[in-house]
Amino acid sequence: MAIALNRFKPALGALLIPTLAVAVTMILFGIFVTLYHCDPVQTYALMYKGAFGSSFSWGNTLERAAPLMLTALCTALPARIGLVIIGGEGAFVLGGLGAAAVGTWMTPEPLWLSLVAMSLSGMVVGGAWIALAGVLRTYRGVNETISSLLLNYIAIALLNQIVEGVLRDPASLNKPSTIPLADDRMLPVMFGSEVHWSFGFGVIACVLCWILMNRSRFGFAASMLGGNARAAQLNGLSIGRLVLITCVIAGGAAGLAGAFEVSGEQGCASASLAAGYGYTGILVAFLARQQPLAIIPIAVVLGGIVASGGLLQRREHLPDASVKVLEGMLFLSILASETLYGRWRWFDAPSPPATSPAPQPLMPLGEPPHAATAAAAAAAPPGHAPEPTATAASASAPATAVSDAKS
Numbered sequence: 001m002a003i004a005l006n007r008f009k010p011a012l013g014a015l016l017i018p019t020l021a022v023a024v025t026m027i028l029f030g031i032f033v034t035l036y037h038c039d040p041v042q043t044y045a046l047m048y049k050g051a052f053g054s055s056f057s058w059g060n061t062l063e064r065a066a067p068l069m070l071t072a073l074c075t076a077l078p079a080r081i082g083l084v085i086i087g088g089e090g091a092f093v094l095g096g097l098g099a100a101a102v103g104t105w106m107t108p109e110p111l112w113l114s115l116v117a118m119s120l121s122g123m124v125v126g127g128a129w130i131a132l133a134g135v136l137r138t139y140r141g142v143n144e145t146i147s148s149l150l151l152n153y154i155a156i157a158l159l160n161q162i163v164e165g166v167l168r169d170p171a172s173l174n175k176p177s178t179i180p181l182a183d184d185r186m187l188p189v190m191f192g193s194e195v196h197w198s199f200g201f202g203v204i205a206c207v208l209c210w211i212l213m214n215r216s217r218f219g220f221a222a223s224m225l226g227g228n229a230r231a232a233q234l235n236g237l238s239i240g241r242l243v244l245i246t247c248v249i250a251g252g253a254a255g256l257a258g259a260f261e262v263s264g265e266q267g268c269a270s271a272s273l274a275a276g277y278g279y280t281g282i283l284v285a286f287l288a289r290q291q292p293l294a295i296i297p298i299a300v301v302l303g304g305i306v307a308s309g310g311l312l313q314r315r316e317h318l319p320d321a322s323v324k325v326l327e328g329m330l331f332l333s334i335l336a337s338e339t340l341y342g343r344w345r346w347f348d349a350p351s352p353p354a355t356s357p358a359p360q361p362l363m364p365l366g367e368p369p370h371a372a373t374a375a376a377a378a379a380a381p382p383g384h385a386p387e388p389t390a391t392a393a394s395a396s397a398p399a400t401a402v403s404d405a406k407s
Contacts, residue, residue: 017340018287021333028333029326038316050311051304059194063265065303067092069202069295070257071281073209074130076290077250078144080213081242082226083137087148088254089278090155091129095122095255096262097159100178100269101167103185103262114185119259126255127248129155134247138240156274163270177270187264198260203296205253210292212249222246254278276324280306283331302327 030040051061074088099118106114133151136142164176187196213219225232225242233239257277262269284302288294309323 050308091126091254095258099259122259127252130251
């Protein structure tokens, strides 16, 4: 029983420490809403109702969870090789822009071909955008966290410039956007529900990334690189190749999320694409501790928090940014909880006991040094001379030296 419990101690710590961070966040956010003369218990009840209280609430939650799963992969996958990429927002908006441009161009084509082309274009654009941070890190030594963050602002500026310029719909006056997709050109819903297929593809992407990182040679190489880059290099791994491939996959996931946002939700590319899904995906990735399968439930919970923001504003008269305040508190609590790992001995798996070398049989007292040789000769097959033991050899060495000296 104790051995079985020891095996689960690290997993228990990995579960309880984030739970503690969430509890601290709930207390802090309760204090925040109290300052606005709101009951914290009623506020959390409204949040649950707005996120999971009805089928309509579930639909809103799952629709917001889909882009969070894919943008979280943009941070989680590079983290497995030791990179901190926070450029999911830039890949998201540019992926949506590329999908909108291709969708407008492929209007006469069949629906399935148009959706596939839009998705691929979003993945290619997003993957190329995050690959820029990988190239700068590998070949120029530029910190990937800073470069990917700055690339977000460049991507948003490019979105605004192109939407208000070459791809602008002449009919969009007050809010510039690309030409909207027709209703019959949008991403269909799953099984007659209110949730389109972006959620299903997000779950599939998380499962495939888990298989890639945990059940493949590439994932083993990525884990080696994330654990010790020097050891990976000494074992002949191409570090630059691993970094670029991982960044392309990560950016492709965020770009696919932008493509689904255009083809499933908005129908066009505009400044509203920069809604913060890329930044919230960073929080999802940290809560999941960079595990692709853990991203799925956490994205659903965070999607529910985002979906409940409107209800809090209408019923409790809280500011529209209250949900963002909650996300910020949660992010800071998760970062602070990272310092607790390895500090609580109860959560650490016990180290195996030290093994001592097997004791050597002792020679009985009073036995002459040549006794071992005699015993070996008795045990040897007929016609085979036994090899001299170390003791006999050491004992005969002085006699040999003396006889040599006399001759």
